[in-house]
Amino acid sequence: MDLAPILSDIEALCGAPLSARGAGSDTVLTVPPAKARAAVEFLKAKHGFNVLVDLTCVDYQGFGKGTQNVSPAPEGRRFKLVYRLMALDAGTGLIKARLALDSWVDGESVPATIKDLFPAADWLEREVWDMFGVRFADRPDVKRILMYPEFTGHPLRKDYPIKKRQPLIGPADASARERLSPADLRPRIVE
Amino acid sequence: MSQDRRESRSYMLNMGPAHPAMHGVVRLVLKLEGERVLQSEAEIGYLHRAFEKHAENDPWNNVIPWTDRLNYVSPLINNAGYCMAVEKLAKIAVPERAQYLRVASSEISRITDHLTCVGANAMELGSFTAFLYLIQAREELYRCIDALCGARVTTSYTRVGGVKGDMPADWPAMVRAAFEKVRSAVKDADGLLTKNRIFVDRTRGVGILSKETALAYGITGPMLRSTGVPYDVRRAEPYLVYDRLDFEVPVGMAGDNFDRYLVRLAEIDQSMRIVEQCFAQLPAGPIQAPDDAMPGSKMADLGKHGKTAELLDTAAAVDPVLEGGARCGRDSVMADAPASTLPPKEETYGSIEGLMRHFEIIMWGRGITPPAGEAYVAVEGGNGELGFHVVSDGKDRAWRVRVRPPCFFNMAGLHKMLEGGAVADVVATFGSINMIAGELDR
Amino acid sequence: MEQDLSAPGILTSQLDQAIGWARKYSIFQYPFVTACCGMEFMSVACSHYDIDRFGAGFPRFSPRQADVLMVVGTISHKIAPVLRRIYDQMAAPKWVVAFGVCTCTGGFYDNYATVQGIDTILPVDLYIPGCPPRPETVLEGLMLLQKKIQAQGRRA
Known part of the structure; x- marks a missing residue:
């Protein structure tokens, strides 16, 4: 499928020129967060993008620090949502087109949910909230999906330390206890 | 009045996370009216092991062992998928022999996946014998995988730019012998199950998934194919050398548990065909x-x-398996060391150059540094489209690795298959979707 | 009947031995299977490696009926209370097997989500390291556990 008319349609929808990257099945289009839902809806209704392949988030805090020619996130926006769509021909099982939409949000913004367009987004949006703390609008019921309700913070944010544990039971910091020696690679009985 | 009484009779049933019939840790909260399931909600995350966080904190090559443990029933497919995503980002070309080895090993892994799923599903429906037969067949394949990469389950076989090492000289013969056993076990299981009244009654027409629901929930793999949509990443977007191999994409019609079972059995056959073609086409190597x-x-x-x-x-x-990849990708990999792949273990332990090269790849701050950018690669996992989305900022480790776990989508749509059915069918349906917690929760 | 049976130690120790002998060959295990190690647990439990040769082939999925808790696979903080509860529900005497390195120490999952060894939340009798342990290792571990059960006889 030729993506050029689709891209110009979405540009018209967003009312601004959009930057597209990549080609073919790797095409990525950056849309403003306020228009992300409209763009997804439009792609589904008009161009047969019938499968939401993925919806995820990337935290760009500190991105490109210490390297040259890597541009940090635009306008100080911290998170990038990635909507990955696919137009699948259900008869032949072949892919007509793949398209990813990027949408930059900051920690405070609440992008519109696409749960009603793609039920698959229900869990994905919960995961994005759980892991990154990006909340979607019109979802009063949003709750954690991978972590437990008692957990505070959002573990995939760059400022969440990988070893910061919040156990429900047991010691808060288990690394201080006596450990098995790595050399002890045989089954071992403890008296 | 009577309506009120009816509603008051509905009650909640909690299945899991530790339940005899729920392999894998997941919790289903069912709202029942008598035996009928009115509503079902799945609670997941009991095996969240922070794969994506670890992937951001370790050099590119060192992430491979973690990928084994995503879908631990078919680890070789995860290995290949992750490495392909990194290779796409770094524009590393993989030598042909390594590509064939990746395909062959992936397909063997797919067979183990389907054997386990069909076996476990049969066991939960009371057919323990079929389970024993199929696991016995899987054991033969585990031996082949063990011979190939030194581990039965946690394989870590691929490397960025190639694979860990060449196959043993007698490996094709070993695999063919194992396939004979797989064929006979599948035949036995087929005889025990496909026309078995109990099995058919409990699976046919149960847990029906419609084509539309499957697409809306992003369900792929054998589950989508059982509804009649022949979507297979290997066919739709051939990666590695799948475009040179002849195989069929089996589809079902009804989208019920029985069709999912049949699709998996048929895929076992197709995977064996693919592996045999790989051996026939395998380009000459160091042997x-x-x-x-x-x-x-x-x-x-x-x-x-x-x-x-x-x-x-x-x-x-x-x-050609290892050095070739390094040479192809040298220009586009901005590494301190020219090589992008690990040396063979014999070199690592046998020569100082090999050891140095090994450390250049493994140590923090060294190793391959793909240019800043993003890449998404999808492979056909045991449960459907397994996608790896990698983001690099040009350093020695990933900025973000996102796994698109097929199970996650299958589980999100599970309630559509359960609601309206009987509570006893929860076990049959849940077994047929092959939930793998490592991949679901990552 | 010349022997003085009321002398302390003789009869009780023999009874303990008999009980230990009976117990070690009739292990009712509760497989708490969460992750990758489950694949090797299946291998051990099925016909090829056949854990039944050691009298431990009978999984009980009710903690009330089990006497060995096999913790197979990574334990996350989310599931830790569930595991603890199952342990508490088991009747004494009971033994706990940490199957796989994740349950021994947390393995290489040293992160916010994973319990760093189940011995931080419940007492462990046998550690079987390996990621996952090969079936042979599991069988060796099982024989060690049988030794322990035999030696202990009764355990409070």
Whole structure:
């Protein structure tokens, strides 16, 4: 499928020129967060993008620090949502087109949910909230999906330390206890 | 009034996370009216192990062992998928022999996946014998995987730019012998199940998934194919060398548990076909290299001692599996070290150059550094489209690795298959979707 | 009947031995299977490696009926209370097997989500390291556990 008319349609929808990257099945289009839902809806209704392949988030805090020619996130926006769509021909099982939409949000913004367009987004949006703390609008019921309700913070944010544990039971910091020696690679009985 | 009484009779049933019929840790909260399931909600996350966080905190190559443990029933497919995503980002070309080995090993892994799923599903429906037969067949394949990469389950076989090592010389014969056993076990299980009244009654027409629901929930893999949509990443977007291999994409019609079972059985056959074609087409490797060829490390050793004269007419034995990938990608990989792949273990332990190269790849701050950018690669996992979305900022480790776990989507749509059915069918349906917690929760 | 049976130690120790002998060959295990190790647990439990040769082939999925808790696979903080509860529900005497390195120490999952060894939340009798342990290792571990059960006889 030729993506050029689709891209110009979405540009018209967003009312601004959009930057597209990549080609073919790797095409990525950056849309403003306020228009992300409209763009997804439009792609589904008009161009047969019938499968939401993925919806995820990337935290760009500190991105490109210490390297040259890597541009940090635009306008100080911290998170990038990635909507990955696919137009699948259900008869032949072949892919007509793949398209990813990027949408930059900051920690405070609440992008519109696409749960009603793609039920698959229900869990994905919960995961994005759980892991990154990006909340979607019109979802009063949003709750954690991978972590437990008692957990505070959002573990995939760059400022969440990988070893910061919040156990429900047991010691808060288990690394201080006596450990098995790595050399002890045989089954071992403890008296 | 009567309506009120009816509603008051509905009650909640909690299945899991530790439930005899729920392999894997997941919790289903069911709202029941008598035996009928009114509503079902799945609670997941009991095996969240922070794969994506670890992937951001370790060098590119060191993430591979974690990928084994995503879908631990078919780890070789995860290995290949992750490495392909990194290779796409770094524009590393993988030598053909390695591509064939990746395909062959992935397909063997797919067979183990389907054997386990069909076996466990049958066991939960009371057919323990079929389970024993199929796991026995899986054992034969585990031996082949063990011979290939030294581990039965946690394989870590691929490397960025290639694979860990070449296959043993007698591996094709070993795999073919194992396939004979798989065929006979599948035949036995087929005989025990496909026309078995109990099994058919409990699976046919149960847990029906419509084509539309499957697409809306992003369900892929055998589950989508059981509804009649022949979507298979291997066919739709052939990666590695799948475009040179002849295989069919089996589809079902009804989208029920029975069709999912049949699709998986048929895919086992197709995967065996693919592996056999791989062996037939496998391009020549170091096994067929001329006798006077010399390993690169030995040449370097001789060169250091000034014995260059005897090297003049000697061909360099380049391992196409590993060295080839390094050479192809050298220009586009901005690494301190020219090589992008790990040396073979023999080199690592046998020569100082090999050891140094190993450390150059493994140590923090070294190793491959793909240019800043993003890449998404989808492979056909045991449960459907397994996608790896990698983001790099040009450093030695990933900025973000996102796994698109097929199970996650299958589980999100599970309630559509359960609601309206009987509570006893929850077990049959849940078994047929092959939930793998490692992949679901990551 | 010349022997003085009321002398302390003789009869009780023999009874303990008999009980230990009976117990070690009739292990009712509760497989708490969460992750990758489950694949090797299946291998051990099925016909090829056949854990039944050691009298431990009978999984009980009710903690009330089990006497060995096999913790197979990574334990996350989310599931830790569930595991603890199952342990508490088991009747004494009971033994706990940490199957796989994740349950021994947390393995290489040293992160916010994973319990760093189940011995931080419940007492462990046998550690079987390996990621996952090969079936042979599991069988060796099982024989060690049988030794322990035999030696202990009764355990409070």
